[in-house]
Amino acid sequence: VVAVDDRGGPEERQRAADLGIDLVIAPRAEQWAGLCAAVDMVVVSPGVPVHHPVFSVHPAPRLLGEVELASQRSFGPMVAITGTNGKTTVTTLVAAMLEASGVWAVAAGNIGVPLLDAVTGADTPGKIRGQRPPGENPVVVAEVSSFQLALTEGFHPRVATWINFSEDHLDWHPDLEHYRVSKARIWANVGAGDVVIANAEDPVVMVATRAPRARGAQVDTFGVQEGEWRVEGGVLCGPHGLQIVDVAELPRALPHDLANALAASATAIACGATVAGCRAALLEFSGLPHRVELVSEAGGVRWYDDSKATTPGAVLAALEGFDSAVLIAGGRNKGLDLGTLRRAAPRLRAVVAIGEAAGELEDAFSGVRPVQEADSMEAAVDIAGGLAQPGDAVLLSPGCASFDWYTSYAERGADFARCVHAHLAREVGS
Numbered sequence: 001v002v003a004v005d006d007r008g009g010p011e012e013r014q015r016a017a018d019l020g021i022d023l024v025i026a027p028r029a030e031q032w033a034g035l036c037a038a039v040d041m042v043v044v045s046p047g048v049p050v051h052h053p054v055f056s057v058h059p060a061p062r063l064l065g066e067v068e069l070a071s072q073r074s075f076g077p078m079v080a081i082t083g084t085n086g087k088t089t090v091t092t093l094v095a096a097m098l099e100a101s102g103v104w105a106v107a108a109g110n111i112g113v114p115l116l117d118a119v120t121g122a123d124t125p126g127k128i129r130g131q132r133p134p135g136e137n138p139v140v141v142a143e144v145s146s147f148q149l150a151l152t153e154g155f156h157p158r159v160a161t162w163i164n165f166s167e168d169h170l171d172w173h174p175d176l177e178h179y180r181v182s183k184a185r186i187w188a189n190v191g192a193g194d195v196v197i198a199n200a201e202d203p204v205v206m207v208a209t210r211a212p213r214a215r216g217a218q219v220d221t222f223g224v225q226e227g228e229w230r231v232e233g234g235v236l237c238g239p240h241g242l243q244i245v246d247v248a249e250l251p252r253a254l255p256h257d258l259a260n261a262l263a264a265s266a267t268a269i270a271c272g273a274t275v276a277g278c279r280a281a282l283l284e285f286s287g288l289p290h291r292v293e294l295v296s297e298a299g300g301v302r303w304y305d306d307s308k309a310t311t312p313g314a315v316l317a318a319l320e321g322f323d324s325a326v327l328i329a330g331g332r333n334k335g336l337d338l339g340t341l342r343r344a345a346p347r348l349r350a351v352v353a354i355g356e357a358a359g360e361l362e363d364a365f366s367g368v369r370p371v372q373e374a375d376s377m378e379a380a381v382d383i384a385g386g387l388a389q390p391g392d393a394v395l396l397s398p399g400c401a402s403f404d405w406y407t408s409y410a411e412r413g414a415d416f417a418r419c420v421h422a423h424l425a426r427e428v429g430s
């Protein structure tokens, strides 16, 4: 094994030495051809940018990602979940539904445990192998991103769910078609005996079901209005008269919550969960942090942290749940068209624009809704507080990455919550 690190410092050198592997630090572009010629395959970490020299070596080496390695080493059933938005939520729900049904499951991939560790138990004796009853393997519920799918060959989940498709990651994928084709690889190897779960209300996803259907895969669909899994008479329903739960009983029932609940139920049932297990998991699930998370309520105004919404599609979905909102949006644009946010104007009282993309938001809403620019989160919260009327929501739902001001979406969300609490404390004090 030869490791390559563009930044390698003393810690990386030590780790490579401990493992007894060669480490090449920051090779020049022209060194890559030699490096690649000397190995059987190149495993690229998720997040290596698409313009990195490793992607333009001639002749092209065999390039794989972690998901491919994990699937080659997997000795249990694997379920995969992808989509532009809702991956982490649905993955978490599916694992919880299986657990509540008495099926041993582990959520892995983009969340929690790395996929390779989950499928092999390597290096995680406490977390995985230690829990493994002899002769039994957990169902691995894998959240897979487009970057990871782009570098798969034989990846073959037995149940594979594609939640939705809209613009994302155009700072990594050369164009939207490359992003779409990468996502569609989730179904590249599924066929007879496998189950594909697709969003009946998403035309891009539905077109992509044709190939697995032609190869004999079972295709199950979900969608709040359409689909075999849908909401009917206020109840989450499945095919053959299955009734999962009353919408009124759910801790939270924004439109995208219902879509996620349906996608998760369809997926979990295909993996052996029970209706009672799905129901129990849904009744307990009130959402993950930084995903339309209620931070505070004061003076008839509810403040929500939706920092994880880093695409316009996610922002539009979140806003569907509100009739009148002040939106705080902006950050580092991932190459996406923020103008689509204008569609939400009827639900918006005003917009507070932050970060590098503030100008793009001003362009998007100019002449349509009042837009004010803020040069810090604290200022954004103060401005939003001044604009909001009783009955409104204030939503931090940026539609952009956080890296202009923060190291992560979680840090951005935590800072927002801190500013909201400080703002409300000042209001009470004044």
Ligand code: ADP
Pocket (backbone or CB within 6 Å): 083, 084, 085, 086, 087, 088, 089, 090, 163, 164, 256, 257, 259, 260, 290, 291, 292, 306, 307, 308, 309, 310, 313, 314, 315, 317, 318, 397
């Ligand atoms: P991902 O892992 O794909 O980024 P998350 O489950 O972390 O998705 O949710 C991120 C954000 O995406 C949420 O805060 C919400 O704004 C939006 N979102 C969640 N589910 C959906 C969905 N089914 N459709 C559209 N947007 C969604």
